Amino acid sequence: MFGYILRRIxxxxxxxxxxxxxxxxLLRLTPGDPAAILAGDMTTPAKLERIREAMGLNEPxxxxxxxxxxxxxxxxxxxxxxxxxxxxxxxxxxxxPTLSIGVLTILMSVAxxxxxxxxxxxxxxxxxxxxxxxxxxxxxxxxxxVTGYIFILIFSLKLNWFPVQGYVPLSxxxxxxxxxxxxxxxxxxxxxxxxxxxxxxxxxxxxxxxDYIRTARAKGASERRVLFRHALKNAAVPILTVxxxxxxxxIGGVVVTETVFNIPGIGRLTVDAILARDYPxxxxxxxxxxxxxxxxxLVIDLSYTFFDPRIRY
Amino acid sequence: MLKKLTAALLASTLMTGAAWAxxxxxxxxHSGLRVLDPIMTTAHITRxxxxxxxxxxxxxxxxxxxxxxxxxxxxxxxxxxxxxxxRDGLKFHDDAPVTAADAVASLNRWAQNDAxxxxxxxxxxxxxxxxxxxxxxxxxxxxxxxxxxxxKQSAIPPFIMPARVAEQPADEAVTDYTGSGPFxxxxxxxxxxxxxxxxxxxxxxxxxxxxxxxxGGKVVNVDAVKWVTMGDIQTAVNAILSGEIDYIEVxxxxxxxxxxxxPNLTVEVREPxxxxxxxxxxxxxxxxxxxxxxxxxxxxxxxxxVLAAMAGNPExxxxxxxxxxxxxxxxxxxxxxxxxxxxxxxxxxALLEEAGYDGTPIVxxxxxxxVTLATQPVVISQQLRDAGFNVDMQQMDWQTxxxxxxxxxxxxxGGWNIFITNWLVPEISDPISNPMxxxxxxxAWFGWPTDEKIEELKAEFIAAEGAEAQKAAAEEIxxxxxxxxxxxxxxxxxxxxARRNTITDMIPSPVPVFWNMKKAD
Numbered sequence: 001m002f003g004y005i006l007r008r009i010x011x012x013x014x015x016x017x018x019x020x021x022x023x024x025x026l027l028r029l030t031p032g033d034p035a036a037i038l039a040g041d042m043t044t045p046a047k048l049e050r051i052r053e054a055m056g057l058n059e060p061x062x063x064x065x066x067x068x069x070x071x072x073x074x075x076x077x078x079x080x081x082x083x084x085x086x087x088x089x090x091x092x093x094x095x096x097p098t099l100s101i102g103v104l105t106i107l108m109s110v111a112x113x114x115x116x117x118x119x120x121x122x123x124x125x126x127x128x129x130x131x132x133x134x135x136x137x138x139x140x141x142x143x144x145x146v147t148g149y150i151f152i153l154i155f156s157l158k159l160n161w162f163p164v165q166g167y168v169p170l171s172x173x174x175x176x177x178x179x180x181x182x183x184x185x186x187x188x189x190x191x192x193x194x195x196x197x198x199x200x201x202x203x204x205x206x207x208x209x210x211d212y213i214r215t216a217r218a219k220g221a222s223e224r225r226v227l228f229r230h231a232l233k234n235a236a237v238p239i240l241t242v243x244x245x246x247x248x249x250x251i252g253g254v255v256v257t258e259t260v261f262n263i264p265g266i267g268r269l270t271v272d273a274i275l276a277r278d279y280p281x282x283x284x285x286x287x288x289x290x291x292x293x294x295x296x297x298l299v300i301d302l303s304y305t306f307f308d309p310r311i312r313y
Numbered sequence: 314m315l316k317k318l319t320a321a322l323l324a325s326t327l328m329t330g331a332a333w334a335x336x337x338x339x340x341x342x343h344s345g346l347r348v349l350d351p352i353m354t355t356a357h358i359t360r361x362x363x364x365x366x367x368x369x370x371x372x373x374x375x376x377x378x379x380x381x382x383x384x385x386x387x388x389x390x391x392x393x394x395x396x397x398x399x400r401d402g403l404k405f406h407d408d409a410p411v412t413a414a415d416a417v418a419s420l421n422r423w424a425q426n427d428a429x430x431x432x433x434x435x436x437x438x439x440x441x442x443x444x445x446x447x448x449x450x451x452x453x454x455x456x457x458x459x460x461x462x463x464x465k466q467s468a469i470p471p472f473i474m475p476a477r478v479a480e481q482p483a484d485e486a487v488t489d490y491t492g493s494g495p496f497x498x499x500x501x502x503x504x505x506x507x508x509x510x511x512x513x514x515x516x517x518x519x520x521x522x523x524x525x526x527x528x529g530g531k532v533v534n535v536d537a538v539k540w541v542t543m544g545d546i547q548t549a550v551n552a553i554l555s556g557e558i559d560y561i562e563v564x565x566x567x568x569x570x571x572x573x574x575x576p577n578l579t580v581e582v583r584e585p586x587x588x589x590x591x592x593x594x595x596x597x598x599x600x601x602x603x604x605x606x607x608x609x610x611x612x613x614x615x616x617x618x619v620l621a622a623m624a625g626n627p628e629x630x631x632x633x634x635x636x637x638x639x640x641x642x643x644x645x646x647x648x649x650x651x652x653x654x655x656x657x658x659x660x661x662x663a664l665l666e667e668a669g670y671d672g673t674p675i676v677x678x679x680x681x682x683x684v685t686l687a688t689q690p691v692v693i694s695q696q697l698r699d700a701g702f703n704v705d706m707q708q709m710d711w712q713t714x715x716x717x718x719x720x721x722x723x724x725x726x727g728g729w730n731i732f733i734t735n736w737l738v739p740e741i742s743d744p745i746s747n748p749m750x751x752x753x754x755x756x757a758w759f760g761w762p763t764d765e766k767i768e769e770l771k772a773e774f775i776a777a778e779g780a781e782a783q784k785a786a787a788e789e790i791x792x793x794x795x796x797x798x799x800x801x802x803x804x805x806x807x808x809x810x811a812r813r814n815t816i817t818d819m820i821p822s823p824v825p826v827f828w829n830m831k832k833a834d
Binding site: 031032033036037038039040041042043044045046047048050051053054080082083084085090093094149152156157160163164165166258259260261262264268269271272275276277 | 349543
């Protein structure tokens with residue numbers, strides 16, 4: 001097991017290097033000029049050239065790449081070309097909101113989706129199944145910005161239960177945190193509930209048709225025991241994969257929700273950096289997201305052993 | 314007795330509570346603050362930030378007239394020496410007094426990056442601090458626009474920084490944000506692109522005169538001002554409806570119905586002059602290297618449809634052919650009659666025929682991600698086609714456009730022929746600072762016109778003495794700029810702002826400022 005984990009962690013290095021080369025070249029080949037953003041619209045061509053020179057953007061690509069890799073090797077993610085702020089401190093101040101909303105979303109989604117999926121499978125082709133599946137299709141189909149604005153309209157502007165926007169860290173109290181985080185998390189939950197509930201239903205249906213389920217029922221096991229002890233545990237591996245990849249997606253892809261609810265997370269940081277062609281920030285964010293994907297996949301793979309004893313590393 | 318004691322205790326508790334309650338104005342500005350050095354960039358949000366924390370020697374009143382702010386001035390009889398005297402009570406946020414040496418260092422750094430500053434420096438014999446409070450500026454020859462340029466409110470006003478900060482090269486961003494303005498920058502609370510907080514500077518001594526434009530006393534009536542960036546304007550609208558924010562600087566016209574019915578809100582156009590939208594042509598490549606074809610493009614365009622598509626409601630736009638802006642002191646509409654009246658298409662067709670236009674496609678760059686620039690290219694493309702131009706409208710994001718507009722290559726090889734941008738009217742109201750009126754070829758703004766005549770006319774403007782003579786010189790500049798088509802003015806617009814009714818006494822200046830403003834409980 002330990003050897004396996006070590007091998008997987010070491011395998012991260014070439015993956016990250018490839019990502020680094022790819023993102024560096026892709027950004028340099030994309031039209032755009034951070035110097036123009038920095039200088040503003042009224043700048044003259046001559047001043048723009050001076051700023052490019054001062055930023056090091058006129059150096060040959062291989063020199064720029066070597067400097068960046070050298071910085072990375074020293075654990076330095078660089079400095080924003082636009083705000084002159086260290087990228088690491090920018091990420092540090094923005095990752096908290098994204099992580100906490102992501103964790104809350106996954107908790108809420110799992111708490112709702114697994115019982116819903118089990119219920120839908122258990123009541124296959126009956127009323128409950130159709131209700132769950134209708135909700136799932138809606139959750140998938142309605143864009144988050146629509147769901148978000150509907151929730152804001154109902155729960156914030158009409159009922160005054162929650163603020164319209166903003167983020168308060170957990171360190172300022174659970175109440176304040178939940179008041180601000182609940183609506184964004186609920187908005188994202190509509191998608192992930194749909195995703196996880198459908199996956200749970202599909203796998204449960206497959207497992208419920210197995211011989212050992214019939215045997216369990218024949219032995220007189222209660223329906224709850226059959227569903228949750230025998231069926232769900234065996235259906236858990238693909239569900240876990242969906243939850244894990246869903247979490248990784250959440251970290252990298254919550255920009256719309258962050259924008260609608262004005263949450264200063266890393267999704268908005270990345271999009272803002274892309275719009276401003278702030279190369280060091282974009283590079284760091286893509287590396288970080290790739291690393292998180294690799295890490296989450298590793299955790300998922302390891303967690304399989306808890307649900308399926310046949311899996312060994 | 315017991316009643317009196319209870320009342321006194323209650324009153325004292327309430328007063329203490331009121332004193333403790335921090336009064337903060339929360340505002341959503343037109344964009345997020347990321348660049349903090351106002352001398353490095355012409356970005357409006359950075360200029361707005363600078364007005365919060367720095368002060369200026371002179372400032373323009375609501376009539377664009379220079380007025381004393383940090384300093385009064387005297388001009389010698391030969392009009393070649395200006396002596397500025399700093400007023401009493403000026404202190405930086407680190408308690409150090411503001412000295413003439415700080416002002417000289419700041420002016421020198423500013424002049425490296427500002428077009429107007431460079432023009433002044435070309436005519437400067439010496440600029441020195443003659444004592445702690447006196448700055449003596451000696452010119453080689455009289456230069457009438459000096460006070461006007463020193464007091465300008467955009468794009469780069471000469472903000473005064475401590476000498477230790479201003480001695481840094483102009484192409485390297487400052488990292489010490491000590492100013493002497495009415496607010497102090499809360500550096501530890503700053504999140505680039507997310508939020509910025511300014512606290513009242515308790516040691517700031519405002520001038521005695523009432524606030525007028527950017528001039529007069531900067532009296533701060535709140536404890537703090539917080540600018541919050543919201544990526545989606547709809548979120549800002551929801552937030553002001555729920556009372557979570559106090560002010561939105563720029564509103565899109567199509568969202569106004571959401572706010573106009575709310576009795577707690579005021580929707581208004583704050584800026585008296587607003588923005589100019591305009592088209593710039595590339596002088597280096599066919600077909601716009603031909604003056605007659607440039608003129609044909611100007612005649613082909615009618616402002617009304619362009620502005621209607623952009624702002625929708627005529628309340629928020631003004632048809633205006635003035636190169637130096639309508640509502641500005643040097644306004645003139647000479648040469649732009651067809652733009653205003655929309656009746657130049659036949660003339661455009663005749664000019665194209667006369668010039669022998671061979672159908673060379675013109676590459677019109679159209680940004681899709683900037684709301685205030687997205688519609689004009691579409692309307693203009695059709696107007697140019699109606700006159701006989703072969704238009705290749707290429708859509709792209711603004712970042713791609715700003716990169717591509719710096720290219721002097723032929724349009725077919727990644728260059729361009731025409732693009733549109735917007736300016737705050739005070740930025741372009743002065744022929745010396747207006748980037749479109751630079752005719753120095755490769756050293757000119759993107760489009761690179763080589764135009765000796767405009768340079769001569771600007772020299773005449775500089776030499777003109779008195780308002781009447783300057784106005785006459787500006788009229789000639791207007792005539793030539795439209796004749797040579799240094800730009801095509803497309804009109805003016807001013808998007809509305811929204812504030813909760815608890816916010817009062819906001820100054821109707823082009824730059825949104827937060828002094829004078831009050832917030833009721």
